[in-house]
Amino acid sequence: MKLSFKLGGGLHVKEKAKTYLFELQVTLVDFADSDLYCTEHGQQEACCKRFGLNVNRDSNILLTASSSYDNKHKPDRAALFEIDTYSEPSGGIAGWATATNNVNQWIQVDFGSPRQVTGILLQGRGESGYHQWVTSFRVLFSDDAQVFYSTAVIEGTFDHETVARRFFDRPIVARYFRINPVTWFGHITLRFDLLGCDA
DSSP: OOEEOOOOGGGOOSSSOEEEEOOOOEEEEOGGGHHHHHHHTTOOGGGGEEOOOOTTTOTTOEEEESOOSSGGGOGGGOBTTOOOOTTSTTOOOBSEEOSSOSTTOOEEEEEEEEEEEEEEEEEOOBSTTOOOEEEEEEEEEESSSSEEEEOOOEEOOSSSSSOEEEEEEEEEEEEEEEEEEEEEESSOEEEEEEEEEEO
């Protein structure tokens, strides 16, 4: 069953984006058990694969954010398993980090067209000795980047390297997806990827 919203008409708001809470159930699964989960829950295994959100390799994906700590902490540093290249002239940290810590921060994926998303992978800041990660978050999704729907709060990770893998109880079909940190350790910093397939 696909969960798809046609966002527009009476809900369309041009002057300011609005967010609506949609209580989507989230199943918590260990990273190593993902293929087994997809098989047992009737998901097509091909729709439980990583999109590979690396803007340097896929020009069709646009990553933006509410804020960034500086140019070495930008959204393009948020790819899962990103490594720390801070000391290099054009490098950066292993993760996206916000300019400030509050619940209004987000990082957004624009796929350019709708995708079917079945889950999310989340890590904290890699390497460098900094202990920073997101302990809980919401996933917001939209067809037009004006009206967003939101999942309930989802448990994040508990350290900076472990991959937290979270599956939705049914796929979400949308063009825009935002990760909205709710609680964090040290500073809002994350690496992530989305799981799914073409809509």
